[in-house]
Amino acid sequence: QKEVEQNSGPLSVPEGAIASLNCTYSDRGSQSFFWYRQYSGKSPELIMSIYSNGDKEDGRFTAQLNKASQYVSLLIRDSQPSDSATYLCAVRREYGNKLVFGAGTILRVKS
Amino acid sequence: EAQVTQNPRYLITVTGKKLTVTCSQNMNHEYMSWYRQDPGLGLRQIYYSMNVEVTDKGDVPEGYKVSRKEKRNFPLILESPSPNQTSLYFCASSFGTGVGQETQYFGPGTRLLVL
Numbered sequence: 001q002k003e004v005e006q007n008s009g010p011l012s013v014p015e016g017a018i019a020s021l022n023c024t025y026s027d028r029g030s031q032s033f034f035w036y037r038q039y040s041g042k043s044p045e046l047i048m049s050i051y052s053n054g055d056k057e058d059g060r061f062t063a064q065l066n067k068a069s070q071y072v073s074l075l076i077r078d079s080q081p082s083d084s085a086t087y088l089c090a091v092r093r094e095y096g097n098k099l100v101f102g103a104g105t106i107l108r109v110k111s
Numbered sequence: 112e113a114q115v116t117q118n119p120r121y122l123i124t125v126t127g128k129k130l131t132v133t134c135s136q137n138m139n140h141e142y143m144s145w146y147r148q149d150p151g152l153g154l155r156q157i158y159y160s161m162n163v164e165v166t167d168k169g170d171v172p173e174g175y176k177v178s179r180k181e182k183r184n185f186p187l188i189l190e191s192p193s194p195n196q197t198s199l200y201f202c203a204s205s206f207g208t209g210v211g212q213e214t215q216y217f218g219p220g221t222r223l224l225v226l
Binding site: 004008032034036042043044045046049051088090092096097098099100101102103104 | 142144146151152153154155156159161167169170201208210213214215217218219220
C-alpha cells in the first residue's frame, strides 16, 4: 500500500462542473496536508493547505479533511479549461520532516 | 523576483560520469529539498536540509549526495550515475516545517538522461 494514494485518472469534467479529487493516506498521525497543481512540463505549485478536520475554502477551491477516515479531498467549482493539470496530494509525516506526495490525478476540463 | 533556480535544465550523460545539479534560492528559506519525479510514482524525496550543515535522507537517497554549506545553495551530486537515475529532478525550498511555513517553492526542474 502506498503511503499517499490518489486515483491517477484522467478525471474528465465539462466546463462549469465540479471536479472532485480524492486522496487517502496511511500515517494516522499526519497533521499537515497539501494540494499542489502541476501543469504539463512545469513545476508543482501550492494551491491549498489544510490542517484541521472539515472544509477550507479559497475561491473556487475547497479542501476537505477527515482524519478519522484518513482522507483528504479537493473540490474545484466552476471548473475551467485552465484547471486542466495534474493535482498532487502531499502529506507531512507525523515524525521527521518528510513530505510525501501521491502520484497525482490528471484532471481534464472540456469546453 | 523570489525564485528557486536549478542548473542545468537538461542533461544527457553517460554511466559513471560524476555530475552536479545546482539549486539556489533567494528567499532566505531554511528548508530545502530534492525530489525526483517518475511516471506513476509521483514526487519522491531524495534528501532534505533543515539549515546550513544539516542534511538528512529522504525516501530514495541511494546514489545521491548533497551538501548545504550556504543557506541559499543545495547542490545534488551523483557520484556515479546509472540509467535508473534517469528522471526529472526538482529542488524545493520553504521557510521551515512549522504550520504556515511549509509552502514548498519548486525550481523549474532538471531533466536528466543517463545512458
